[in-house]
Amino acid sequence: MKIRKKINKKINQITKLIITILTIYSTIIYAHENIFNILPQPSIGAKSYILIDYNTGVILTEKNSDEFHKPASLAKIMTSYVISQAISKGNIHRHDDVVVSKNSWATGNEEFNGSSLMFLQIGDHISVENLIKGIILQSGNDACVAIAEYISGNQEKFVNLMNFYAKKIGLKNTCFKNVHGLDESGQYTTAKDMAIMGKVLIRDFPYEYSIYKQKSFTFNHIFQKNRNLLLWDNTLNVDGIKTGHTENAGYNIIASATKNNMRLIVVILGDKTEQDRRKNSKKLLNWGFETFRTINPIKKNQKIASIPILYGKYSSVRVGIKNNVYLTILKNQEKKIKILYHIKNNKILAPIYKNQVLGSMTFIINNHIIGKYSLVSLENVSKGNIFICLLDYIRLLISKWIHQ
Known part of the structure; x- marks a missing residue:
């Protein structure tokens, strides 16, 4: 009887961690169907917009976010992303000297007529670092051409890189035709794709992103202000990123702001005026911060539990989330969160490898999944010696006999 109790205790330790309640799972609605649509939405007159939580990617509100629009200068975000990739791979360096070609000549190119410029001249020597600032802060179309030719040899090859990275980071409805965003047939994007673009830039290249918050830049004694008016708004902590405007595109913006532990990204495409663009983006950000919270209940590699294992050098393995x-939750919803644990197998056998997926952890509010994460091993557990393996084998045989 004592042997049976010991065996049952070990087996029960494992099976208790397998929480599979079918009646609960059958009523769960996945968070992909925006669970916040039931909330009163802010009234925004722009053609298309989206507001997302940076840390979770959850859409807080949107309107026509998959509708095609001209990107205007928001395309320059991808231009700066490609530049950052080239720097990170060592293909170019920030201190490199770039010579301005005829194609980059501001006053000699009709395509640039009336558009935002850095006012480069043929034969100018300018560093990659200053060209980056000219693109980000002055929205210089001429600077885009100069850096594209320096990195790729010509604009067409650089545009191919833009579209390559667009697909790689998950932009499903975006196509670039030029390096600066001026209207061109076949060039389009969506508010949702631009939100992803902003999120990826912030995540992958924080140094590059930090340039977007600078309020001005002077080159060749020409002083120009950042066109993102939200940077001067003392009621919001906006630290980027970009505005854009052409006659066909209307007034576009992607902006990001932080408050407490939360970062939001807003995109507006096709607004009527510069002031509408500023007012509506501010309205969406404020609504987001007033309505929602981002919480971080579990840190990476934090031990959540120890799972009993068989045939191992140790009798259990620590599990957590990588x-x-x-x-993302509505304010004051913390107490409503329920957690379901699921272990893939009722008998975990050694050897176990670090980061091996052993199960999952699901967070639910009101039968809606708000997050699902893999439970992984936080350590290696090698196979035990022959005595341990034999003992566990006997335990399993007796367990099968008991439960027959």
Whole structure:
């Protein structure tokens, strides 16, 4: 009887961690169907917009976010992303000297007529670092051409890189035709894709992103201000990123702001005026911060539990989640969160490898999944010696006999 109790205790330790309640799972609605649509939405007159939580990617509100629009100068975000990739790979360096070609000549190119410029002259020597600032802060179309030719030899090859990275980072409805965003047939994007673009830039190249918050830049004694008026708004902590405007595109903006532990990204495409663009983006950001919270209930590699294992050098393995867990919730909803644990197998056998997926952890509010993460091993557990393996084998045989 004592042997049976010991065996049952070990087996029960494992099976208790397998929480599979079918009646609960059958009523769960996945968060992909925006669970916040039931909230009163802010009234925004722009053709298309989206507001997302940076840490979770959850859409807080949107309107026509998959509708095609001209990107205007928002295309320059991808231009700066490609530049950052080239720098990170060592293909170019920030201190490199670039010589301005005829194609980059501001006053000699009719395509640039009336558009935003850095006012480059043929034969000018300018560093990659200053060209980056000219693109980000002055929205210089001429600077885009100069850096594209320096990196790729010509604009067409650089545009191919823009579209390559667009697909790689998950932009499903975006196509670039030039390096600066001026209207061109076949060039389009969506508010949702631009939100992803902003999120990826912030995540992958924080140094590059930090340039977007600078309020001005002077080159060749020409002083120009950043066109993102939200940077001067003392009621919001906006730290980027870009505005754009052409006659066909209307007034576009992607902006990001932080408050407490939350970062939001807003995109507006096709607004009527510069002031509408500023007012509506501010309205959406404020609504987001007033309505929602981002919480970080579990840190990466934090031990959540120890799972009993068989045939191992040790009798259990520590499990946790590989990355930080972020959840987007309505304010004051923390106490409503329920957690379901699921272990893939009722008998975990050694050897176990670090980061091996052993199960999952699901966070639910009111039968809606708000986050699902893999439970992984936080350590290696090698196979035990022959005595341990034999003992566990006997335990399993007796367990099968008991439960027959």
